[in-house]
Amino acid sequence: MRASRMHLCTLREDPADAEIASHRLLMRAGYLHKSGAGLYLYGPLLQRVLAKVKAIVSDEMARAGGLEVTMPIMQEQGLWEKSGRWATYQASRTMLTVKDRSGQTFGLAPTAEEVVTDYAANVVTSYKQLPVCFFQQHTKFRDEIRPRFGLMRVKEFIMMDAYSFHDSDESLDQTYQAMRKAYHRTFRRLGLEAFAVEADSGAIGGSGSHEFMVAAAVGEDTILFNAESGYGANVERAVGRVAPAPAWAAPAAAVRVHTPAVGAITDVMGFLQKNGYADVQPAHGLKCVLFVAKTEKVEVTVAAFVRGDRDINEVKLTNAITRLLGDQGPVLNLRPMHPPEVVTATTAQPGFAGPGAGLTVGLALFDKNTLDADTPYIAGANATDHHLVGFRIARDAAVKLHWDDLVTIREGDGDPQGPGVLSEKRGIEVGHIFKLGTKYSAAMQALYLGPDQKRHPFIMGCYGIGSSRVVAAAVEQHHDADGITWPVSIAPYQVVIVPAGKPGDAAVEEAAEGLYRDLQAKGIEVLLDDRDAKPGVKFKDWDLVGIPYRIVCGRGVATGTVEVKPRGGTNADVPLAEAVGLATTWIQERLAVLHAAAEAVR
RNA sequence: CGGGGCGUAGCUCAGCUUGGCUAGAGCGUCUGGUUUGGGACCAGAAGGUCGCAGGUUCGAAUCCUGUCGCCCCGACCA
Numbered sequence: 001m002r003a004s005r006m007h008l009c010t011l012r013e014d015p016a017d018a019e020i021a022s023h024r025l026l027m028r029a030g031y032l033h034k035s036g037a038g039l040y041l042y043g044p045l046l047q048r049v050l051a052k053v054k055a056i057v058s059d060e061m062a063r064a065g066g067l068e069v070t071m072p073i074m075q076e077q078g079l080w081e082k083s084g085r086w087a088t089y090q091a092s093r094t095m096l097t098v099k100d101r102s103g104q105t106f107g108l109a110p111t112a113e114e115v116v117t118d119y120a121a122n123v124v125t126s127y128k129q130l131p132v133c134f135f136q137q138h139t140k141f142r143d144e145i146r147p148r149f150g151l152m153r154v155k156e157f158i159m160m161d162a163y164s165f166h167d168s169d170e171s172l173d174q175t176y177q178a179m180r181k182a183y184h185r186t187f188r189r190l191g192l193e194a195f196a197v198e199a200d201s202g203a204i205g206g207s208g209s210h211e212f213m214v215a216a217a218v219g220e221d222t223i224l225f226n227a228e229s230g231y232g233a234n235v236e237r238a239v240g241r242v243a244p245a246p247a248w249a250a251p252a253a254a255v256r257v258h259t260p261a262v263g264a265i266t267d268v269m270g271f272l273q274k275n276g277y278a279d280v281q282p283a284h285g286l287k288c289v290l291f292v293a294k295t296e297k298v299e300v301t302v303a304a305f306v307r308g309d310r311d312i313n314e315v316k317l318t319n320a321i322t323r324l325l326g327d328q329g330p331v332l333n334l335r336p337m338h339p340p341e342v343v344t345a346t347t348a349q350p351g352f353a354g355p356g357a358g359l360t361v362g363l364a365l366f367d368k369n370t371l372d373a374d375t376p377y378i379a380g381a382n383a384t385d386h387h388l389v390g391f392r393i394a395r396d397a398a399v400k401l402h403w404d405d406l407v408t409i410r411e412g413d414g415d416p417q418g419p420g421v422l423s424e425k426r427g428i429e430v431g432h433i434f435k436l437g438t439k440y441s442a443a444m445q446a447l448y449l450g451p452d453q454k455r456h457p458f459i460m461g462c463y464g465i466g467s468s469r470v471v472a473a474a475v476e477q478h479h480d481a482d483g484i485t486w487p488v489s490i491a492p493y494q495v496v497i498v499p500a501g502k503p504g505d506a507a508v509e510e511a512a513e514g515l516y517r518d519l520q521a522k523g524i525e526v527l528l529d530d531r532d533a534k535p536g537v538k539f540k541d542w543d544l545v546g547i548p549y550r551i552v553c554g555r556g557v558a559t560g561t562v563e564v565k566p567r568g569g570t571n572a573d574v575p576l577a578e579a580v581g582l583a584t585t586w587i588q589e590r591l592a593v594l595h596a597a598a599e600a601v602r
Numbered sequence: 603c604g605g606g607g608c609g610u611a612g613c614u615c616a617g618c619u620u621g622g623c624u625a626g627a628g629c630g631u632c633u634g635g636u637u638u639g640g641g642a643c644c645a646g647a648a649g650g651u652c653g654c655a656g657g658u659u660c661g662a663a664u665c666c667u668g669u670c671g672c673c674c675c676g677a678c679c680a
Contacts, residue, residue, distance in 0.1 A: 012629055012641065013614045037672065052647055094678060100680090110679090145603080145678055159680050211680095220679090333606055335677080429680060466680030482640095536640035543640090554639060 001493070003529040003538075006044065010541050017228050020218045023150025024476035029544045038147025038155035045545065046471065048492040050158065054137050057160045057188050064182035065175075066135040071115045073139055074098065074106040079114040082444045087296050091332040096141045096155075108141035113440050113462060116163040120458060121446035122307050124435070127167045130448065130458075131175055132551045135162030137467055149218070150426070151472040162463040165441075167450060172435055172459050179433050179463045181601055183212050186465065187430070191487020192474055194430060197223050197232035200315050201434055207587050208435040212465075213427030214473040221429055224422045226415040231422070236315040238254050239405060240422055241414030245283035245307065250376035251390040254356075259387045262488050264351065265308045268378065268387060277389060282309040286377035286391060288353040290337040290345055290361065293321050295329050300362035301337070301345055302315035303399070305355060306407050307370035308378070313408040320365055320404040325574050348384045355397040358382030367406040367561065383472040428473045429466075436460040484546030488590045495519060495583050496527040496547040500535035500554035511562065511576055518580045524587065543567065548590070 009030040018024040026032045031046035042050060058068060074393035077097075080086035089095040089110065096108040109115075116134055124132060137160045147154050162179070166172040180196060187194035192214055211234055213223055224240065225232035233239070262271045265285045285308020293300050302321060304312050314334055322329040323571050339350050345360050346353040355364055359382050371377075373394035381388045393401065411424040440446070441457035450456050471490075478485045488494060497515050501508030512528060519526040527547065529538045533552070542550060552563040562579045565571045566586065574582055 009612090009630095010641095016608095016614070019674085034672095092678065129618060140680075142679065146674095146676090149675085153679080157680070161680090333677095430680065464680055469680055498639095502638060534638050534640085534642065536642085538640090538641095539639080540641045552639075 003496075003527055003531050006527075007353070007385035007543075008531075008541060010544055017495050018150060020149050020152070020476065021479050022472040025475055025479055025546075026150060026472070029483060029546070032150065033185060038144055038153070040151060040154060040159075042468075045492045049471055049486070049490050050468060052490045053467050053474075054158070054160075055191060057186055057465055057467055057470075058135075058137060060182045060186040061133075061135050061160065061162055063185075064178045066133045068136060068144075069119075069134050070136050070138060071109070071112050071119075071596075073109045073141070075109055075112070075115055077105045077107065079118055079444075080107055083114050083117070083440050084443050085114070088330075088332055089106075091294075091296075092206075094144075096143045107201070109138070110140055110142045111159055111462075111464070112136070113163065113436070113460075117440045117444050117446045117460070120165050121441075121444065124165060124448055124458070127448055127450045130327040131164055131166045131171045133162055133164040133175060134403060135160060135463075147436045149472070151468055152218075153220070154468075157466060158468040160465040160467055164461040164463070165448075165458040166461070167448065167456065167459065169459060170460050173439075176433060176461050178434055179461070180210065183431050183433065183463075183465065184601040185598040187212065188601065189489055189594050190470060190474065191506055191594055192470070192477060193487055194431070195225075195232060195427075197225065197234055197427075198237050199234045199432065200236040200319070210433050211429050214430050214475040214477060215425055216428050216473065217426055218476060219426035219428040221427050223412070223425050223427045224409055224413075225425065226418070226420045226422055228420050229415050229418040231415050231417050235408060235410075235424075236313065238409040239369075239416045239421070240409040241416060242307075242310065242407060243414070245375075246279075246311075247282070248279045248281070248284050248376075249277070250284075252387045254379075254391045254396050257387050257389050258385060260385045262351075267306075272378065272387075272389065273387055280378060284376075284378055285306055285309070286354060286371070286393075287312075288355065288380055290342055290353060291317070291334055292337055292341065293318070293331045293363075294333040295325060298325070298328050300325070301341075301360075302334075302360045303345075303353065303355065303359060303364045304367075305365065305371060305393075306367040306405055310367070310370050311408040312367075314410075315373075316404075316406050317365065319403075320406060321363065323404070324363060324365075324402060344430065346380070346382045348380070348382050348386075352380040352382060352384055352386060352448075354379035354382055354388060354391065355393065355399050356382060356388055356391065358400045359399055363402065365402045365404055365406060366393065368403040369405060369407045373401070377428075401485070425551050428469070428476065430470050430473050431463075431465040433463045434461060436462055462493055462522065479546075480568060482540075482568075483544035486546045486548060487594065488548045488587055489547060489594050491525075491548050493525045493547055494587050495524055495549045495551060496529055496542045497551045497553065498529045498535065498538045498542070500538070500552050501557065503532065505557075508553050508557050511557045515551055515553070515562070515579055516578075518584065522584055524584060551579055551583060559573070 011028045015027045033041040035041050057201045123551040140159045164175045196210045199209045215216045222235040224238040262268050265282050287308045289304050291302040318331045318334050322331045376390045379391040381389045438457040447455040499512040516528040550565045562572050563571045
């Protein structure tokens with residue numbers, strides 16, 4: 001491609017609304033055009049990058065046995081009602097809906113379990129056809145509450161989604177592991193450093209799941225990990241060992257203490273320290289957070305308790321409530337109580353809630369990691385400006401006790417699997433794999449005939465990679481002060497030739513044209529910067545765009561040499577005749593490194 | 603949806619507080635010339651319903667009301 005014909009539109013300044021590197025650089029280099037909030041036009045350069053990402057993703061999915069299909073983006077409401085998810089997605093309002101001319105309502109694909117399950121039910125009839133895995137790479141819509149960070153979180157995006165069907169848990173597990181391996185291979189070929197962590201399965205549902213994360217300071221997820229044991233989990237899911245609180249001089253029986261105008265735990269402890277309980281700390285508090293949980297059928301008030309120095313994990317709490325509610329569930333929405341609701345539930349102003357007399361809630365849950373039934377705590381007295389000192393849950397609580405895992409694990413907590421300690425880092429979620437079980441197939445009556453001559457619901461798995469998000473994550477991981485430094489496997493072009501002689505220098509022009517022809521003949525994706533611009537402008541542009549290799553035909557041409565330079569690396573002066581060979585070799589070597597990394601996945 | 607902020611040229615922004623002359627700058631674009639190894643220089647040009655709609659006023663980018671859009675902080679997810 002000749003640069004004069006490719007409509008390169010780089011910006012010298014950062015767009016005002018771009019905060020993170022990928023957004024900033026993709027906009028500045030002309031990859032992206034913002035069409036609306038969370039809506040982007042992918043320019044010609046981005047199209048090439050995306051095509052390469054998609055090709056690698058598809059290749060690895062096919063290698064793992066997947067069959068590529070294309071599913072409709074408009075999905076009938078009826079299908080979603082069969083699975084029972086219409087209500088969930090309407091409640092969270094993540095699904096965009098449209099009406100056709102006859103008034104029928106459709107959802108715009110946020111995912112495709114229903115569509116693919118319906119397909120499998122029709123085309124897979126016998127256990128002899130199992131397992132099977134269908135996948136696609138297609139546009140998805142999610143009515144994001146707040147699109148942000150350029151390509152990172154948008155309303156319309158491209159996702160690879162795969163769905164597998166099985167007749168046994170063992171078969172599902174085999175495919176799950178194959179997908180896990182395929183994902184690792186995919187990310188290595190893409191040049192991305194990604195790692196898998198345990199995750200909550202969220203709205204998709206199911207038993208097990210792992211997320212694939214790209215480490216990045218701007219990542220929206222928090223990961224807890226221990227490099228030594230290999231444990232890693234999203235904070236939503238992470239478990240760990242919390243150090244016990246130190247003992248303190250608690251009264252034998254609970255004492256009601258006047259604690260004027262101090263509701264926050266640290267304030268309460270500060271007050272008590274000055275008023276007769278010198279050794280109390282926040283860890284001696286019994287923190288009570290009040291929520292309202294909604295399911296399709298019921299609305300229930302909930303009190304959640306955790307040790308005073310720790311926080312409630314709302315994802316864990318949601319799951320715990322769902323378990324308690326049984327067939328009244330699942331919980332579709334969980335929100336903290338508004339102050340007037342707190343007053344109703346505790347007969348006190350917010351800040352003085354506790355599990356003793358006076359608390360009126362549907363459910364009371366206690367964190368089993370940080371709380372003990374027979375240890376003394378300082379609890380709210382359900383009376384404004386009063387606390388109970390020396391409160392013991394087993395003895396003094398006036399509510400039915402439910403114990404579960406509710407605490408948010410944080411840096412410094414113990415590794416659940418070994419002696420080590422957990423660390424924390426931020427990550428961008430680029431992929432997710434789930435074991436779904438029979439959630440969809442049972443609900444939708446998607447059945448196959450087994451060797452026992454009976455009909456069984458498919459056991460399912462589902463797997464996603466955010467193809468367009470991967471592009472943003474790649475830029476986050478590969479950029480410097482001058483611009484993007486694409487891995488060669490996904491760069492829009494592999495080489496750019498920059499003629500840098502005086503205009504009309506026939507020798508320079510001839511050398512550049514010759515290299516251009518020869519590289520094209522070798523199948524290299526090559527650009528020729530034939531624009532009438534100063535060399536400095538060209539260098540800046542290609543550094544920003546991120547072309548991995550640059551060949552400069554300049555003053556050396558007179559003596560028969562050109563310069564070959566990797567992006568961010570050092571120049572090599574080589575004879576004109578060797579430039580094509582050297583660039584080709586370097587490109588192939590770098591691709592080989594990525595392939596070797598993929599082959600090393602076990 | 604709650605809280606904060608912003609809408610002026612393709613991009614980045616001044617001007618608004620305290621209403622008043624032809625609405626400005628830099629970058630980018632176009633023309634001509636000089637330049638040509640890390641975002642050149644000179645001369646000239648094009649480009650604006652000041653987000654939109656009302657209102658106040660002799661007069662509104664500026665003040666008021668409404669509305670739409672966008673950005674940032676919190677709850678969703680690839």
